[in-house]
Amino acid sequence: LVEGDPLVWSLYGCGAAKGARRRLVEEGHDPYRDVENARAGYALELARRYVRVAKTPAAPLSGLDVLFTENPVLGAVAGLAIVSSIVALAFHLGGLAVEVINWALGPGESWLTSVLEHRGLPGIVAAKTLEGLYGQYTVALPYVFAFYAALILLEEAGFLARVMAWMYSAAKKLGLQPKAFIPALLGLGCSAPAVTGTRVLPTTRQRLAAAAMLAFIPCSSRATIVFGVAGRVLGAWAALLIYGQGFLLALLVAWLVSRLTGAYEDVVMVEDLPPLRRPNTRVVVEKAWTRLREFVLIVTPLVAVGGMVYGLLAYYGIDTLILQPFKPLAEILGIPPQLLIPLAYGFIQKDLVISMVSAVLGTPNLIEVLTPRQALAFTMASVYQVPCIIAFAAMAREFGLRRALLMLIALDALGLTVTTAYAHLISF
Numbered sequence: 001l002v003e004g005d006p007l008v009w010s011l012y013g014c015g016a017a018k019g020a021r022r023r024l025v026e027e028g029h030d031p032y033r034d035v036e037n038a039r040a041g042y043a044l045e046l047a048r049r050y051v052r053v054a055k056t057p058a059a060p061l062s063g064l065d066v067l068f069t070e071n072p073v074l075g076a077v078a079g080l081a082i083v084s085s086i087v088a089l090a091f092h093l094g095g096l097a098v099e100v101i102n103w104a105l106g107p108g109e110s111w112l113t114s115v116l117e118h119r120g121l122p123g124i125v126a127a128k129t130l131e132g133l134y135g136q137y138t139v140a141l142p143y144v145f146a147f148y149a150a151l152i153l154l155e156e157a158g159f160l161a162r163v164m165a166w167m168y169s170a171a172k173k174l175g176l177q178p179k180a181f182i183p184a185l186l187g188l189g190c191s192a193p194a195v196t197g198t199r200v201l202p203t204t205r206q207r208l209a210a211a212a213m214l215a216f217i218p219c220s221s222r223a224t225i226v227f228g229v230a231g232r233v234l235g236a237w238a239a240l241l242i243y244g245q246g247f248l249l250a251l252l253v254a255w256l257v258s259r260l261t262g263a264y265e266d267v268v269m270v271e272d273l274p275p276l277r278r279p280n281t282r283v284v285v286e287k288a289w290t291r292l293r294e295f296v297l298i299v300t301p302l303v304a305v306g307g308m309v310y311g312l313l314a315y316y317g318i319d320t321l322i323l324q325p326f327k328p329l330a331e332i333l334g335i336p337p338q339l340l341i342p343l344a345y346g347f348i349q350k351d352l353v354i355s356m357v358s359a360v361l362g363t364p365n366l367i368e369v370l371t372p373r374q375a376l377a378f379t380m381a382s383v384y385q386v387p388c389i390i391a392f393a394a395m396a397r398e399f400g401l402r403r404a405l406l407m408l409i410a411l412d413a414l415g416l417t418v419t420t421a422y423a424h425l426i427s428f
Contacts, residue, residue, distance in 0.1 A: 080247075082159055084240055090143075090150035091215045091236045092228050097142035098232070102365065109134045110363075125311035128359045132307035133300070135358025143227035143294055147220055148288040153186060156279035160185055180254060182209040187217040194219075195394035196389050204399070208407075209257040211395060213250035215386050215411040218243060219293075221350035229382075230353045233367055233375035237341045241378075242383060249384065251419065253411070299351040307346060310359050319360075333416070334377045334423030336361075336370075343381055350388050377423040384415030 109130065116127035154160050179200050187194035191214045198207040218226055222225045231239040313319040323330075330337040342356035357378075358364040366375065386392055386408045395404040 038176045080244070082154070084244070086154055087147075087243060088149045088240060090146035091231050091239050094146035094227055095232070097146070098138060101138045101142065105134070105138065106365070113362075120323045121312075121315050124315045125308050128311035128314065129304055129307035131362065131364070132303045132310075132352075132355035132359045135355045135364040138364055140162035141292065141296070143224050143231075144220065145292045147227070148291045149284055151220070152284050152287045153279050156277075156284055158274040158276045161274060162276075168290075180206070180213065183210050184213050184217055184250065187214045187219055190221055190392040191217075191219045194396045195391060195398055198398065206258070208399060208403070209254045211399070212253045212257050212407060212411060214391070215407075215415065216246040216249040216253065216384055218246055218383050219350070219387055225346075225353050225379055225382045229357065229366060229370070230375050230379035233370055234372050236374060238379075241428060242379060246384065249414070253414070256364055273300070295351065298428075299349070302349055302352055303355040306356055307359050310341065310356065332420055332423075333381055334420075335374050335381070339374075339378050346382050346388070347385075348389055350382070353382055355359065373423065373426070376426070377419055380419040380422060381416060384418055385412045 113127045113130055116123040116130065119126075151160075180198075182200055183197035185195040186197045193209050194214050198210045201207045201210055226239050227241050230242060310319065313322070317340070319341065323340055324423040326340050327337050330340055335343075338360040339357065341360050342353045345356050357366065361369045363369060370378070386395070392404060392408060395407060399407075
């Protein structure tokens with residue numbers, strides 16, 4: 001009645017209630033609000049007495065998001081530190097697997113290869129095929145599985161998205177589109193879909209800048225070379241050096257392209273960050289195994305064919321004739337001339353490089369046949385370039401054949417220049 005509810009007034013309204021309501025209004029009260037507040041107070045008191053609310057624990061590491069996104073320098077350092085730690089762990093686990101496999105199978109492979117090499121043309125072809133396949137399964141596969149597991153671990157933990165978000169301010173200072181890191185992260189898996197992924201950028205010039213970065217961001221196929229050659233001969237520091245230097249070269253190239261073409265346009269990036277969480281071990285292993293199985297099904301036939309072709313070339317001495325004109329290039333790069341074959345073969349498919357290196361050197365134990373300088377130079381020459389013909393075809397489809405050829409020449413020339421500098425200026 002005091003609230004002035006129409007239905008209640010029609011049923012029970014009386015003069016006393018009307019008088020009470022009038023006096024309240026005259027004194028400056030709002031009867032409806034007063035009753036509403038009284039009800040809310042009673043409800044709150046009852047809730048305090050009888051309702052028990054469980055405290056929701058704060059999300060683990062939630063403070064990192066605020067800390068790192070507000071501090072671009074700290075965010076960039078943290079992102080690189082996390083990725084570097086995971087890559088180093090993957091390298092050590094992959095190297096341990098390689099040691100175990102070589103200990104178990106190495107003597108048998110060496111004996112069988114030596115027997116086959118004295119059986120004429122069929123034996124030579126079989127020996128080179130065996131060396132290629134052995135190199136793939138004992139060197140490439142352990143590192144590929146470890147790298148896939150590391151990449152999936154970062155993704156499942158919620159760190160991959162944060163690496164891009166943490167580097168947002170740093171990207172703006174370099175004149176880069178923050179969205180350019182989306183295809184860059186895809187490029188850690190495969191460069192061809194990463195080229196297509198540059199479509200998230202609004203202009204062709206911005207897409208060119210993002211695509212140029214991919215030549216220096218090692219994909220999973222190039223990761224096997226980084227781990228299996230430089231990492232195997234020199235250790236984890238060499239793998240981290242190549243990754244870190246490649247990332248800096250990628251930023252430099254993208255910055256140059258964006259400045260020369262006027263590609264940069266300041267935009268606000270809105271990124272939905274997944275929660276930081278502990279990765280599910282079973283999910284990580286299953287996803288890594290699925291990708292590894294695809295790798296095996298695609299690469300094994302190509303490795304076998306490549307080994308047979310090289311066996312034929314070696315038997316008839318054609319490989320020597322092919323390499324003769326290119327020996328000056330090998331001297332400039334500081335690598336054995338026979339490594340030019342896997343270097344060129346890698347443009348067809350980078351997954352085949354480790355197998356071809358084992359075939360042309362006659363052993364998967366690269367520590368015995370390569371010096372540290374040669375291992376580092378060959379790895380850089382293989383990694384710092386447009387990765388393969390599939391990625392080049394993707395560039396031609398997205399940007400046209402002329403632009404793709406210009407990018408191929410310019411980026412490969414820069415990669416060879418960096419490799420040459422290391423080959424002649426760095427001492428071990």
